[in-house]
Amino acid sequence: MIRVEERSTRPAGGPRAHGPAVEVVDLQRRYGSFEAVRGISFEVAPGEVFALLGVNGAGKTSALEVLEGLAPPDGGSVRVLGGDPRRDHSAVRPYLGVLLQSSGLPGDLTVRETVSAWARTLTAPRLVEEALAQVDLTGRAHVRVRSLSGGERRRLDLALALLGRPRVLVLDEPTTGLDPESRRTVWALVHDLVAGGTAVVLTTHHLEEAEELADRIAVLRGGRIVLEGTPSEIAETQPATIRFSLAPDAPPLPPLPGAELVAPAPDVELHTRALQPVLTTVLTWAAEQGVALAGLQARAASLEQAFLAVADDTSPPQA
Structure with missing residues (x-):
């Protein structure tokens, strides 16, 4: 099982300590003439989980790439803790944790070496042993990444996303490949982080996961938000x-x-x-x-x- 622990008392600091943790205003993203994201807006408060749902091609990943600072918007704006995730990268990045759908970690490094190398890129990381224990990988510390199971590799991805004690956490399909017990324990870990004030932006194809974790949900179709509200509010549309x-x-x-x-x-x-x-x-x-x-x-x-x-x-x- 993945171990859930109390959130660190690390000082908040960072670009902005008050107001929305994430602000997306009229975000647009294009690939040539194709509009992948067509003017979406939402906010995420500290201590809130906001889920973006949609079928493949709805625009979720295209929107998240802007939020993560991996791509510029073609229109509108994105702010993370008050800063632009690309222009203010050095100020925002220490407080932003990102779990991609696929991390592409080097297979020759061991689990411990991977976490240690990642920790050296952060300003105030968790201890390596703490990070491994948090996702129940202590016993696999000396195993090379290429030898991990799919679920173990996903837990390693999660350990790296949480290593810097983020104030904003982006989770793109966080429980892919996990068994039901590990999935539920990851949910408990997210609840713990949110209770400590972390803002979470989540995408998932598991609707049960969205119901369990999300305070609010936006459903994307064709690059636009077509439904938004709490899980119960969205359900009541039917x-x-x-x-x-x-x-x-x-x-x-x-x-x-x-x-x-x-x-x-x-x-x-x-x-x-x-x-x-x-x-x-x-x-x-x-x-x-x-x-x-x-x-x-x-x-x-x-x-x-x-x-x-x-x-x-x-x-x-x-x-």
């Missing part, structure tokens, strides 16, 4: 679902105000934004009529449902 099966001789359903009949008897499916009243009406009718509701399911709207509705929408995003 209706709840009621499903059940009726016998062939069952009486007709009663009027159900506030419900849409998506599939008729015998296999009934209802969509509604008033789950409790509609379900109460159905159950009352069934009890009065002596009707069995075989396979009854009542499900509130979910983040996955909302995400898939956006992902499956083929209409162009609104300008």
Whole structure:
């Protein structure tokens, strides 16, 4: 398991100690005539997790590369702790931790040598042993990177991202390749960092991960933000679902105000934004009529449902 520990009491310092940790205003990114990011804006406060979700090609990585200082914007602005991540690189970089989808670490170095080399590029790194223990790699310290499993290499990537005690942490698919137990322990580690005031920008294809970690979510499609809010607010953009099966001789359903009949008897499916009243009406009718509701399911709207509705929408995003 990855060990979670208390956050260091390192002084905040840095380019700016107050206000939003991340500010993105009308960000645009182009590749020739192709607009990968088409004017997105968001802020992330200290101690907040902000998730960018979207299918492949939605613009997530293109946006993160600007935030990480790896590419300039083609329009708009990005500020990390008040500084431009490219122009003010030397001031911002000590306080910015980045976990890329793929790090490309040298395979010939051992785990300890890799962490030690990375630590020499930082102004106030954690101790190497502390960093290894934090991600449960102490027992693999003398193993060459090329011999690590995919999950172990991902934990090494995470150790490097956290080595400088960042005030802003960018996590691009942080739990790729991790087993379920390690994934949940990484979540606990992120919660711990956030409790200490770290701002986190996250991308993930695991919607369960977004629900677990994110305070707010923005869903990208075609380079634009098409949904934004808390996980529950985004889920509530979709209706709840009621499903059940009726016998062939069952009486007709009663009027159900506030419900849409998506599939008729015998296999009934209802969509509604008033789950409790509609379900109460159905159950009352069934009890009065002596009707069995075989396979009854009542499900509130979910983040996955909302995400898939956006992902499956083929209409162009609104300008």
